[in-house]
Amino acid sequence: xxxxxxxxxxxxxxxxxxxxxxxxxxxxxxxxxxxxxxxxxxxxxxxxxxxxxxxxxxxxxxxxxxxxxxxxxxxxxxxxxxxxxxxxxxxxxxxxxxxxxxxxxxxxxxxxxxxxxxxxxxxxxxxxxxxxxxxxxxxxxxxxxxxxxxxxxxxxxxxxxxxxxxxxxxxxxxxxxxxxxxxxxxxxxxxxxxxxxxxxxxxxxxxxxxxxxxxxxxxxxxxxxxxxxxxxxxxxxxxxxxxxxxxxxxxxxxxxxxxxxxxxxxxxxxxxxxxxxxxxxxxxxxxxxxxxxxxxxxxxxxxxxxxxxxxxxxxxxxxxxxxxxx
Numbered sequence: 001x002x003x004x005x006x007x008x009x010x011x012x013x014x015x016x017x018x019x020x021x022x023x024x025x026x027x028x029x030x031x032x033x034x035x036x037x038x039x040x041x042x043x044x045x046x047x048x049x050x051x052x053x054x055x056x057x058x059x060x061x062x063x064x065x066x067x068x069x070x071x072x073x074x075x076x077x078x079x080x081x082x083x084x085x086x087x088x089x090x091x092x093x094x095x096x097x098x099x100x101x102x103x104x105x106x107x108x109x110x111x112x113x114x115x116x117x118x119x120x121x122x123x124x125x126x127x128x129x130x131x132x133x134x135x136x137x138x139x140x141x142x143x144x145x146x147x148x149x150x151x152x153x154x155x156x157x158x159x160x161x162x163x164x165x166x167x168x169x170x171x172x173x174x175x176x177x178x179x180x181x182x183x184x185x186x187x188x189x190x191x192x193x194x195x196x197x198x199x200x201x202x203x204x205x206x207x208x209x210x211x212x213x214x215x216x217x218x219x220x221x222x223x224x225x226x227x228x229x230x231x232x233x234x235x236x237x238x239x240x241x242x243x244x245x246x247x248x249x250x251x252x253x254x255x256x257x258x259x260x261x262x263x264x265x266x267x268x269x270x271x272x273x274x275x276x277x278x279x280x281x282x283x284x285x286x287x288x289x290x291x292x293x294x295x296x297x298x299x300x301x302x303x304x305x306x307x308x309x310x311x312x313x314x315x316x317x318x319x320x321x322x323x324x325x326x
Contacts (some may be wrong), residue, residue, distance in 0.1 A: 015286045029053075030272065031060065031323040032279060033074040034293055038311035043070045046085050048101070050323050051295065055304040060323070063099050073317045075124045078176050078224035078273045080324040082107070086120040094118040096133045098152065102324075106191040110155050115139065119148070126176030126224050126273075129153055132160075134170045139244035147183060149200075162198050162205065176224030176273065182208075184218050192216045195231060195301055211254070221270045224321075228255075228275030234265055241265040244280050246298075259303065260296045267291075270320045279318040293318050 017231050029050040047062040050132070063083065064069060068090040075084045081273040088094040090275055095113040097106055112131075113119060115138045122133040130153055131150040135141060138148065141159055145168035150157045162183070171184040182197045196216045197206040210215065211229065229247040236243055243261040245254055257278075260266075264283040271278055282294045288310035295304045309315070 027079040029058075029323045030277060030295075031076065031080055031321050032293065032295075032309070033076050033319040034309070034315050035072040035074060035085075035317040036315045038309060038315070040065060041313060043068060044072050044314075044316070046071045046074050046083065046099075048083075049309050051304070051306065051309070055295075055306060057306055057308045059308075061104075073121050074319045075122050076319040077124050077128040078126035079128070079323050080321050082124060083319070084122035084124045084128075084131055084133075086122065088118075094120045096120065096122045096131065098122075098124075098128070098131070107152065108155075109150065109152070112150050112157055121171060123172040123174040123181075125174050125178035128173065130178035132172040132174055132181060134172065141309075144168055147172050147181075160198075160200070161203055162196075171218060171220055171231075173220045173222045173224050176227035177226070178223065180226050182220040182222055182229060184220065193218055195220050195229075197229075208247070210252045211245070212232045216242075219268050223271040224273035224276035225275065228271055229277055230269035230271050230280075232269065239263075241283075242267060243279065244269045246275075246278070255298070256299070257296070259301050268317055270318050272320050273322065277320060280322045281316050281318065288313065289313055291316055 018077050029052045029153040032049045035044045036047050045065040048060040050058045050060045056271050070088045071085050072224055073086045083099045086094050087097050096119050100107055102138045117136045119133050119135045122131050126249055129152050133148055134147050142165045146163040147160050147169045148157055167186045169183050169185055173182050184193050185196050193216045194210045194212045213235040217231055217233045228247050232242050232244050232299050234242045240263050242265050244266045248255050261282050267281040269278050269280040278296045281291050289312045291314040292310040293315050
């Protein structure tokens with residue numbers, strides 16, 4: 001069964017059996033979501049920007065800021081209609097919220113945040129139908145940090161069989177069809193943190209041996225088509241600090257990212273739906289602030305300048321997709 005959705009001049013084919021990457025005209029800009037301190041040094045907010053192929057940046061609004069509330073870790077659905085994010089009001093546990101970019105309002109998620117403890121770092125499917133988030137000591141889950149799946153249309157949460165009592169499962173990222181999940185898990189000593197992949201339909205787990213190393217792997221990010229997996233590793237920390245790596249699930253090998261990493265720390269990568277573009281946080285000395293957003297075009301092997309996107313204060317937690325029509 002296939003659904004067709006069209007908004008203005010942007011058209012997307014979506015299959016219930018699997019995600020088919022969105023097809024837009026090449027002139028369609030990227031949509032970037034960031035968590036930024038630029039307007040509120042004590043409480044970050046979620047801002048949106050459109051970036052065209054030449055790197056021209058246009059502000060595209062944001063999620064309305066609430067006094068004494070910090071919004072962070074946005075995740076954009078590949079169809080550009082929804083942004084899931086973590087939100088923490090002073091004195092309250094962190095919760096996960098869902099913003100409709102078309103309706104410019106929050107989506108009701110009954111029961112999702114029914115926990116006395118923090119829930120954070122959401123991942124989202126291509127159409128916004130599925131969320132996966134990390135939950136701390138949630139009474140219905142077995143461990144400390146566990147992963148929870150939420151069906152948005154059904155308004156129902158369900159635990160994941162991958163959760164273990166003695167290990168933390170965190171940092172989820174989803175393929176577009178919501179069936180492939182990559183997460184971080186504490187490794188067997190002396191391995192600190194590894195990546196693992198699970199097929200949510202079959203329950204089969206792939207330990208991603210070709211991507212992991214004896215060092216820390218974290219911050220996984222799947223492309224919507226499920227082929228590309230970006231992540232952070234400190235395997236080269238003695239020379240450059242944590243770097244961005246890209247794993248090709250088709251060839252089971254690491255892809256070349258020459259020109260992307262620096263001697264500074266790189267963090268929090270995300271991918272465009274087809275895996276061509278990688279946005280990430282960088283601490284390069286020539287940046288606008290201590291932490292900035294960078295954008296790398298793998299096809300051309302170049303960093304794209306982002307004039308006006310970064311600020312003197314921290315800009316973090318990028319999310320990336322293709323912008324839909326106005």
